[in-house]
Amino acid sequence: MNNQKGLTLVELLAAITVLFTISGIIYGVFFSFNNNYDRISSKNSMDQNANLILAAIKEYHQKNDSYWIYYDDSDKRAFIGKDSADTLLGDTSYDLELKAGYPAPVSINNIKVDTQQPLTVQLNLTDKKGQTYEVETTVKRY
Template sequence: MKRMLNQQDGITLVELLATLAIMSFLLTLLYGVFFSGMNHVKKGQDTVALQQEANYITNLLTKMHQTQDTYIIDINPTTKALTITDHSGTKYTISNPNLEYKISYQTGATPETAIVTETTFHPKAPINPTKIVHIKLVIISPNQQFEVKTILSRM
């Protein structure tokens, strides 16, 4: 019985400090991995949101090009809005205060022989959908930008 009382099996201060040092190192690594993963998820979500916005705009432009006699594209840099007006005067406005839209187009069979009209389309010249139109759409967010190049034509 006396032997049991004299035996003091426990952890020493050195063992405790070594355990705390190892645990703090592991927690630091896990913290870095966790927040790095969170940053990648946020960047991926931003990219998907820009892709969806660009897809919506290109689908709307395709619809206009295939169904309208003429249409007008206008970008208002003050309100950060992109407006597409069809032949009957109906306006489709895409607006997001966190995004900036830039669009350019070329008409003609190939980009080399095309007539280039840049960005804001002032004066608002109607686009003739009987011709092939090369569209370049750039959507810029505070963190990144997304660019789409496509060709619109009527069948």
């Protein structure tokens, strides 16, 4: 009687090949999911930051007769204030590009905003990975 128990080398190699193929597919899906999560999370963070910046501009536009907006093109930062632009808009984790004007947004350096006219604002945020978020809106006083 010939009773052999166990696996042949070919069967073992076939099982290992199938195992590596399946694990490779699983890891590929996992890393793809992780990269998409990071990208979407960054976009949401930029969206929240842009909304905070626009909310600050809208608040100044609603509560004051005039205010100042200063944009530093070399540092990619914007500031706002009633008598002088001294309050940072947004945070320093993003590069910011700000254009504003009546009726169309133009590149600015330091402008005094008259709140009797609608102000068109174009805002571009760029994160450290190069992702961008762009929004354009008009702020008016009611």
